[in-house]
Amino acid sequence: MMMSVALPVVLPLLFGALSVMFWRSHFAQRSLGVLGTGAMLAVSVWLLADTWEHGHVVMEMGSWPAPFGIVLVSDMLAAIMVVLTGIIGFATALYSLSGIGKMSEKFGYYPLLHLLLAGVNGAFLTGDIFNLYVWFEVMLVASFALLILGGERAQMEGAIKYVTLNLLSSMIFLTAIGLTYGLTGTLNMADIADKLATVEDTGLITVIAMLYLVAFGVKAAAFPFFFWLPASYHTPKVAVSALFAGLLTKVGVYALFRVFTLIFNQDVDYTHEILLWVAAATMLTGVLGAAAHYEFRRILSFHIISQIGYMIMGLALFTPLALVGGVFYIMHHIIVKANLFLISGITFVMKGTHELKQMGGIYRTNPMLGVLFLIPALSLAGLPPLSGFFAKFIIIRAGIEAEAYWVVAVALVVGLLTLYSMIKIWAEVFWKAQPEGVETDDVTSGPMIWMWLPVIMLALMTVAIGLYGEPIYQMALMSAEQLLDPSQYIEAVLGESRP
């Protein structure tokens, strides 16, 4: 029996419950926050090692056999995502020590943080499509509450758009699940994939596939369902933004990867062609939106969207190399993007604003932070030798090999525009002199060390992925091989219980 696959879900639930129990003590909640996320990171690494060794790690919850009970399944992609969740969760918990404030803690910041992480890990690990829906809802509830912590007007406005669109997506998701169940009579994803092969009504399968595309497209903020993201991600506390930016949309991307490799692989010419158009449009709109903005976190939010496009492009090309690129891109992106948001929190503490026009001169007073910003920023733009270069390189190479030249052209242009955006932030925030007549209210309070530590940690990871990319590439390669051969997954889940 392999426990490692369940622990990344059970641990955050347990620590979340404990931090509700000790709601009176700020100290206990903070310690539980760091301990819980640290433990989660540890077990997720354990899970990755197990998965690396065995290929698939499966556990039938409550000992109910598949396909009747709910199974937790970890393949290489899921294990990688869980490790990334651990990293970002731990970084956020550290950052929160000096970045979140007593008021938010009083309103349940830490229990919600644990609940969100449990939801994210649950979504990555579940092998049951309805259970996936439940984890999405867990995430939605937790993220909604985190989004409005603080209760400012802008937050409410963003949160309402966020919740409305996500509820709509949940409804479409539920409809799709209902149709799937009507067609196959099962909810276990491996079983669905197995049964769909014998279904003759391929037209209906494509319809269901498109419903899933819309549902997960909203979650992933893909074109044309992205507008909730820039409306809401710049409003909450910085630690919360970073957590959302790193993880939430990627759950949608993960669900797309899972569903469009395991289940809907019959009519690739049609479904994945649509995905390719979505990818191109997502890349372009994201980066163009970013060009028009002058608020730190808004620019970053729009860049999340354009980056989502690259990941979907990896999925849409549907060649081994493209999937490697997609997975590599997700790994690089989560670390880099969360880090950029965390840095925006440090500059906010220094200058008291997120508006680029009112900031400046940080490189003069704090060159170290300038360097720390440049690492993820240039990585995001895809400059060698940082992680983003290799991620983009693999995807573009895959695009050329698949002879999808137009989408390669789009990807290259978007890369260039990303560089422009990052240089804009660099020039405005770090390089130019502090504009005259604008007061800088230094809101430094308490030790800043906990804000710096995760930023340095994540920046080092970005450099490490760039310099020693080989093991990361091997992991991405293994997950791509598994994704392209769904029979392994089906075999691992259903095993001998298959007729």
Added chain:
Amino acid sequence: MNMHSLILRTAGHFLLPLLLLFSVFLLLRGHDEPGGGFIGGLVAAAAIVLYLFSMDIQSARKVLRVDPRDVLGVGMVLAVISAIPGVFRGEAFFTAQWWEFTAPLFGEMKLSTVLIFDIGVYLVVIGSVLTIMLNLAEAED
């Protein structure tokens, strides 16, 4: 929020213990028959809320003795912990574990992790409903 109704107040005094007893009955009955932690918790919370309506917030808090948020926390921890014992027997998380034994007076008894989970749910429902109700009542004052 005192309604100054003699009938309500007298009835509240009598109903509170009865309803609480009934909620425990529902909780224990729930394994094989209709009932369970959720509905039991709702009945118990309704009992306290009825008391709150007939008396006032202070006496409601007093009759509860503990802060509802503590009830909520303990319940959540119990519910999560009930998933764990199966692991020590080499089975999957959430696998129900049963202990059978013979007790004097009652005869053969069965205890299980399912019951722990249900008690957890019971406490979570009481805790969350009362947290909301007491806060609303205080906001109105």
